Amino acid sequence: MKTTAVATAQRLIDAGHTTYFAGGCVRDALLGNEPKDYDIATSATPDEVQALFPKSDAIGAHFGVILVKENKIPFEIATFRHDGSYKDGRHPESVTFSSPEEDAQRRDFTVNGLFQHPVTEEVIDHVGGLADLKSKTLRAIGNAADRFQEDALRLMRAVRFATVLDFEIEASTWQAVQDHAGLLEQISTERVRDEFTRTLVAPGRARGLDLLTESGLMRFIVPEVYALIGCEQPPQWHPEGDVYTHTRIMLDMLGGDVTPELALAVLLHDIAKPPTYTYDEEADRIRFNGHDRVGAEMADVILRRMKYSNKTIEDVCAMVRNHMNFMNVMDMRTAKVKRFMARPTFEQEMELHRVDCASSNGLTENYDFLREKEKEFAAEPLIPTPLVTGKDLIDMGLKPGPVFKKILTQVQTEQLEGHLSTREDALDFVRKTIEV
Structure with a gap:
C-alpha cells in the first residue's frame, strides 16, 4: 500500500504541487505501526487533482477532497484548507484553500496534525505533535473547547485515541471533554456507535470505559452504566467490588482480538443487576434474581437505541441471556449439553464465562467441564443429521x-x-x- 501511496503522491509532486502524507498514517508510522490507509494533503486544487487523476471521484470536492483509486486502493486527496464556521457541530459552512500551516491548525489533535514528505520522509510539524508523540500525550490543537464545538465527534475520538494509543489526555483537553460532553447529542447515533465500538474492541477497552464514564460521555451512549457504580454484590462471590468494577475487570481480561458482540455482551451481561437488586434477610445475602433474563431485555433496548445490526443484537442478547446457565452444565443431560454447545454464540460465551469467573470467584469447574466435553464430542458433529424427518x-x-x-x-x-x-x-x- 505504501508503495502505491508514494507513487500517487509523486504524480502530484511532479506536477509542481506541495504534497504530504497527513494525519493518522504519519502518526502510526512514527509509532512503528503499519498505517491502515494513507491520506494525502496537497496544494493542488480539486480541479487540478481531477486533471491528474481523470477517473477520480469528487465525493467531497466542496470540502476540497477527491477520492482517487490506484491499484484498487482508495486514497483521499485533500487540498490544504482553512475551515469556516461550524453551525451543525460537524461540518464547516465553508472552506478556503490555504497553506500546510493553516491546514494543520484545523485538525483535531496534535498527533494527528503531522505531515510527512512521501519521498524524503521528512516530518513537517506545525503543531507540536512530535513532542506529544514522544510523551504519549493526546492534546487538542489550539483551544480544545473550539475544536470540540467545531466537531462534537472529536469528543469520542479523544477517548478512542487515548484508549487505542494508550496516551494520556492532556489536562485542558480532558477538562474540555468533560465540559462539552453534552455536545455529543448533536452527533448521529450511528457515528457515536461506531466510535464507541472501536473503543470497546481495543485492548485498552477497560480504560476506555473509565474515560467515557468519568467524562460524562457515557450519559449520551449507555447511561445505564452509571447505575452499576456502587451497586454492591455478594462479597462471597464477588470480592472484587461493585458491578462496575466487576465489569471493567472483565473487559480488561478479554484477549486483544475480540468481536464487537463479545465486548458488548461483557459490558451488558450484568446491566440488569441494579434493577433486580434485592436483599435476602433470611439468607443474609444480596440477590439479583432474573438479572440474566431482564438483562437480555435491557440489552435489546440499548442496542436498538444505538442502531446496531439485528445480527449483533441477536448475538449479544443470547450471550447475556445464557451467561448464568453455565453454572448448571454439569447437571445437564448429554443431549442438553450438546445443544448448549452447538449454539452459534457458544464459543464467545465461553470467553465471557471465563472472564466472569476469573474476575470474581476464580472458579473454573464449569469451564473445564465444557472444554473436556469438547474433546469428548470432537469425533462427530454435536448435532448430527436427523435419523427421522x-x-x-x-x-x-x-x-x-x-x-x-x-x-x-x-x-x-x-x-x-x-x-x-x-x-x-x-x-x-x-x-x-x-x-x-
Whole structure:
C-alpha cells in the first residue's frame, strides 16, 4: 500500500504541487505501526487533482477532497484548507484553500496534525505533535473547547485515541471533554456507535470505559452504566467490588482480538443487576434474581437505541441471556449439553464465562467441564443429521402439527444421548412413542 501511496503522491509532486502524507498514517508510522490507509494533503486544487487523476471521484470536492483509486486502493486527496464556521457541530459552512500551516491548525489533535514528505520522509510539524508523540500525550490543537464545538465527534475520538494509543489526555483537553460532553447529542447515533465500538474492541477497552464514564460521555451512549457504580454484590462471590468494577475487570481480561458482540455482551451481561437488586434477610445475602433474563431485555433496548445490526443484537442478547446457565452444565443431560454447545454464540460465551469467573470467584469447574466435553464430542458433529424427518412421520399417517416437533425432538434427544444410532431404531422408537 505504501508503495502505491508514494507513487500517487509523486504524480502530484511532479506536477509542481506541495504534497504530504497527513494525519493518522504519519502518526502510526512514527509509532512503528503499519498505517491502515494513507491520506494525502496537497496544494493542488480539486480541479487540478481531477486533471491528474481523470477517473477520480469528487465525493467531497466542496470540502476540497477527491477520492482517487490506484491499484484498487482508495486514497483521499485533500487540498490544504482553512475551515469556516461550524453551525451543525460537524461540518464547516465553508472552506478556503490555504497553506500546510493553516491546514494543520484545523485538525483535531496534535498527533494527528503531522505531515510527512512521501519521498524524503521528512516530518513537517506545525503543531507540536512530535513532542506529544514522544510523551504519549493526546492534546487538542489550539483551544480544545473550539475544536470540540467545531466537531462534537472529536469528543469520542479523544477517548478512542487515548484508549487505542494508550496516551494520556492532556489536562485542558480532558477538562474540555468533560465540559462539552453534552455536545455529543448533536452527533448521529450511528457515528457515536461506531466510535464507541472501536473503543470497546481495543485492548485498552477497560480504560476506555473509565474515560467515557468519568467524562460524562457515557450519559449520551449507555447511561445505564452509571447505575452499576456502587451497586454492591455478594462479597462471597464477588470480592472484587461493585458491578462496575466487576465489569471493567472483565473487559480488561478479554484477549486483544475480540468481536464487537463479545465486548458488548461483557459490558451488558450484568446491566440488569441494579434493577433486580434485592436483599435476602433470611439468607443474609444480596440477590439479583432474573438479572440474566431482564438483562437480555435491557440489552435489546440499548442496542436498538444505538442502531446496531439485528445480527449483533441477536448475538449479544443470547450471550447475556445464557451467561448464568453455565453454572448448571454439569447437571445437564448429554443431549442438553450438546445443544448448549452447538449454539452459534457458544464459543464467545465461553470467553465471557471465563472472564466472569476469573474476575470474581476464580472458579473454573464449569469451564473445564465444557472444554473436556469438547474433546469428548470432537469425533462427530454435536448435532448430527436427523435419523427421522417430518416426511417419515407423514408416511406413518401422522398429520403435520405441534406433535411433529415434539416427536422429532424426542428422537433427536435419544440420538444425542447415544441411545439411537440407526434410522431403523429411530423409526421403531417413533412407532412405540405413537402407540403410547
